[in-house]
Amino acid sequence: MAEDTAERPERESRPSPIDVHVGSRIRLRRTLLGMSQERLGDALGLTFQQVQKYERGVNRVGASRLFDISRVLDVPISYFFDDMPEGMSEGPVSGPRGRMYGFAEQQEPFNAGVDDQLTKRETLELVRAYYRIPDPAMRKRMFDLMKSLAPPEAAFDAG
Numbered sequence: 688m689a690e691d692t693a694e695r696p697e698r699e700s701r702p703s704p705i706d707v708h709v710g711s712r713i714r715l716r717r718t719l720l721g722m723s724q725e726r727l728g729d730a731l732g733l734t735f736q737q738v739q740k741y742e743r744g745v746n747r748v749g750a751s752r753l754f755d756i757s758r759v760l761d762v763p764i765s766y767f768f769d770d771m772p773e774g775m776s777e778g779p780v781s782g783p784r785g786r787m788y789g790f791a792e793q794q795e796p797f798n799a800g801v802d803d804q805l806t807k808r809e810t811l812e813l814v815r816a817y818y819r820i821p822d823p824a825m826r827k828r829m830f831d832l833m834k835s836l837a838p839p840e841a842a843f844d845a846g
Contacts, residue, residue, distance in 0.1 A: 706770070707744030709753070712767045714742040716760045718811045730759045 702710075717727050717738075724735040724742070731738070731752070739755075740746040748756065748767075759763045820826040 702744035703747070704744075706747050708771055709748055709767045710742040710744040712769070713738075713748070713756060713760070715811070716762055716766065717742075718808070719814060720760065721815055722760075727756075727759060731755055 717724070717804075724738040727733075728735045728738045731760060737746070753764060757766065760766075803844050817826065817829065820829065
């Protein structure tokens with residue numbers, strides 16, 4: 688019994704990487720829709736602080752709450768698990784919350800393999816602004832302009 692209580696503070700001080708990922712997907716979708724944390728909270732009957740805790744992964748999102756969030760954000764539940772970093776959804780489950788204790792040096796950091804540029808506020812605002820352009824022809828011209836300003840993709844593949 689004493690061992691269980693000794694483990695709890697460490698376990699609860701760090702959010703699960705899966706909870707952090709799900710939270711980041713909630714934030715991404717909410718931001719792409721131009722929805723505030725307060726508005727999402729109102730739709731779910733929560734405070735914006737609770738939404739904030741979900742988005743940071745501090746609080747775990749339960750199944751029924753995830754279902755409600757998926758309906759409000761108009762995405763399938765699988766959306767929240769898309770693009771999970773390699774290895775996060777694999778491996779044996781042992782210990783509380785599926786963590787393997789004593790093997791920290793062998794674990795990949797949460798953000799390994801994640802393209803941080805896709806989650807930057809600047810990127811999200813750019814995407815939202817792009818889709819607010821009402822004329823499809825103008826949107827296409829903006830798309831072509833942006834592509835012409837960037838270096839060819841082959842330069843990125845060489846690395």
